[in-house]
Amino acid sequence: MSETSSIGIVAPQIAHFTEPLPLKSGEVLPQYDLVYETYGTLNADKSNAVMICHALSGHHHVAGKYAETDKHAGWWDNMIGPGKPLDTNRFFVIGLNNLGGCHGSTGPSSIHPETGKPWGSAFPVLTVEDWVTSQARLADYLGIHQLAAIVGGSLGGMQALQWTISYPERVRHALVIAAAPNLTAQNIAFNEVARQAIITDPEFHGGDYYAHKVVPRRGLRIARMLGHITYLSDDAMGAKFGRKLREGEIKYSFDVEFEMESYLRYQGDKFAGEFDANTYLRMTRALDYFDPALAHGGDLSRALAPAQADFLVVSFTSDWRFSPARSREIVKALLDNELSVSYAEVTAAHGHDAFLMQDAHYHAILRNYLKKIKLGGQA
Amino acid sequence: MSNSSIKFVDAAKSRHDFALIAKWIKPGAKVLDLGCGDGTLLGYLRDTLQVRGYGVEKDDANWLASMSNGVDVIQMDLEAGLSGFEAKSFDVVILSQTLQAVLNTEGIVQEMLRVGHEAIVTFPNFGYWRHRFQLIAGQMPVSKNLPYQWYDTPNVHLCTIKDFDEFCIQHRIEVMERMVLTDQQPIHMMPNLRGSLAMYHLKPAE
Numbered sequence: 001m002s003e004t005s006s007i008g009i010v011a012p013q014i015a016h017f018t019e020p021l022p023l024k025s026g027e028v029l030p031q032y033d034l035v036y037e038t039y040g041t042l043n044a045d046k047s048n049a050v051m052i053c054h055a056l057s058g059h060h061h062v063a064g065k066y067a068e069t070d071k072h073a074g075w076w077d078n079m080i081g082p083g084k085p086l087d088t089n090r091f092f093v094i095g096l097n098n099l100g101g102c103h104g105s106t107g108p109s110s111i112h113p114e115t116g117k118p119w120g121s122a123f124p125v126l127t128v129e130d131w132v133t134s135q136a137r138l139a140d141y142l143g144i145h146q147l148a149a150i151v152g153g154s155l156g157g158m159q160a161l162q163w164t165i166s167y168p169e170r171v172r173h174a175l176v177i178a179a180a181p182n183l184t185a186q187n188i189a190f191n192e193v194a195r196q197a198i199i200t201d202p203e204f205h206g207g208d209y210y211a212h213k214v215v216p217r218r219g220l221r222i223a224r225m226l227g228h229i230t231y232l233s234d235d236a237m238g239a240k241f242g243r244k245l246r247e248g249e250i251k252y253s254f255d256v257e258f259e260m261e262s263y264l265r266y267q268g269d270k271f272a273g274e275f276d277a278n279t280y281l282r283m284t285r286a287l288d289y290f291d292p293a294l295a296h297g298g299d300l301s302r303a304l305a306p307a308q309a310d311f312l313v314v315s316f317t318s319d320w321r322f323s324p325a326r327s328r329e330i331v332k333a334l335l336d337n338e339l340s341v342s343y344a345e346v347t348a349a350h351g352h353d354a355f356l357m358q359d360a361h362y363h364a365i366l367r368n369y370l371k372k373i374k375l376g377g378q379a
Numbered sequence: 380m381s382n383s384s385i386k387f388v389d390a391a392k393s394r395h396d397f398a399l400i401a402k403w404i405k406p407g408a409k410v411l412d413l414g415c416g417d418g419t420l421l422g423y424l425r426d427t428l429q430v431r432g433y434g435v436e437k438d439d440a441n442w443l444a445s446m447s448n449g450v451d452v453i454q455m456d457l458e459a460g461l462s463g464f465e466a467k468s469f470d471v472v473i474l475s476q477t478l479q480a481v482l483n484t485e486g487i488v489q490e491m492l493r494v495g496h497e498a499i500v501t502f503p504n505f506g507y508w509r510h511r512f513q514l515i516a517g518q519m520p521v522s523k524n525l526p527y528q529w530y531d532t533p534n535v536h537l538c539t540i541k542d543f544d545e546f547c548i549q550h551r552i553e554v555m556e557r558m559v560l561t562d563q564q565p566i567h568m569m570p571n572l573r574g575s576l577a578m579y580h581l582k583p584a585e
């Protein structure tokens with residue numbers, strides 16, 4: 001086995017698109033930017049490209065660091081790099097920030113070209129289908145007709161699935177991880193509480209808070225705290241925090257006393273300081289709306305009838321937000337269409353977040369699957 | 380022939396029962412292999428008969444081996460049934476030397492015949508004379524096909540050929556073909572006494 005190491009220093013790039021993007025909502029995005037990063041080298045016949053779709057709060061900085069002194073590497077650095085499961089010695093990996101995001105791609109906090117002010121509430125509501133269309137345009141821009149693989153976890157897994165429906169001939173393999181064919185009512189409910197926390201924050205100003213030079217921090221913070229509870233399992237939380245007290249004794253106050261509270265507040269504060277509330281609203285809405293079976297009378301098998309890709313579907317036993325049962329629905333639809341599919345149910349304690357964790361068996365699954373992907377001419 | 384083909388054909392050489400299973404399967408058939416282990420049987424059937432199909436495997440290491448061997452494999456517990464598979468969506472469903480380790484034996488055989496047009500079931504014959512002799516000598520049988528001690532065996536539903544024949548009659552299952560082997564050789568006379576491995580080709584009775 002080759003040495004594993006980080007991809008090293010990386011830099012984001014921006015692609016500008018002037019062709020208007022018609023959206024599922026009926027609105028049209030006249031022009032837009034997509035910020036992206038690439039790792040590895042595109043081979044001669046351009047057959048080794050892998051695109052990474054990000055989840056709710058993800059972005060284009062998937063692997064590597066911007067500077068040696070960076071405290072953290074990209075969000076999936078444990079998976080992607082030289083000798084890692086998604087081996088950049090073999091594959092040309094593309095990470096991007098989705099439209100509506102707040103990390104450099106056109107989104108609600110971007111400047112509207114006509115008004116010279118941030119889009120704010122005027123920024124359209126996007127869907128997974130819209131994202132996939134824009135991702136395909138990014139592939140065009142990079143001169144790539146067909147992806148060796150589309151890869152995503154959670155909301156990213158939904159995009160990977162949508163790719164196989166929207167562009168069946170443009171994707172050879174789809175790695176759909178910790179995903180679902182649509183959200184359950186309970187999941188929509190969590191999203192709605194998160195959105196209400198943001199929308200009812202006095203500093204939200206109907207989504208046009210930029211002009212007031214404020215951000216709905218409190219709402220965003222609560223939204224993130226709620227999210228974090230649901231991404232972990234009860235067992236994982238119990239193992240990590242239990243009923244541990246920060247200062248070893250009860251204080252009869254409403255300050256931070258339990259370690260659990262300290263963790264949630266830290267995560268909430270960190271997120272509220274760096275994420276855009278309007279983006280959060282739109283990302284959760286895209287989750288809510290995703291339902292490829294809807295146009296086929298609820299029949300997911302019919303929805304996936306156009307798909308031609310080979311699939312790897314992975315779920316995690318303790319994931320109660322995107323449970324194994326939901327992944328099995330996807331698998332059943334793929335089996336009904338007699339597509340090539342392998343399905344792994346990984347025993348993991350970390351809940352939904354397990355898809356980002358470094359687990360030997362999980363990584364072996366991706367490593368061995370990706371190894372089997374045949375590539376054409378080398379660079 | 381690819382490396383993987385050579386590998387599967389080689390691996391199957393030591394498994395005479397695989398070649399016999401292959402005789403009951405039509406080229407190009409759609410096959411589901413329950414408890415597929417490392418995928419050798421499916422890989423062999425794919426490379427020799429161009430069958431299409433999937434394996435089902437619960438164990439992590441076996442699942443990984445199957446997938447790495449290029450076999451499509453679904454990780455699930457057979458005890459939960461085959462609800463993820465449509466009725467009559469496979470030509471043949473195989474349960475190779477796993478029947479004796481299944482808790483819900485009736486359920487899984489019925490599920491096999493729901494999902495498949497035909498089924499192939501193989502199991503170690505508990506009525507084999509060596510097993511009977513060991514019992515008469517006062518000990519639980521241990522043999523090539525039953526390599527476990529009583530305290531560590533995964534086998535919970537051992538049966539004889541006579542038992543399984545009765546099971547098929549009671550459950551309205553037609554035995555299309557039956558093969559009995561000992562040391563890879565077919566046994567025709569007194570198979571329930573002389574046979575160590577039983578192989579059945581089944582379909583629902585008309």
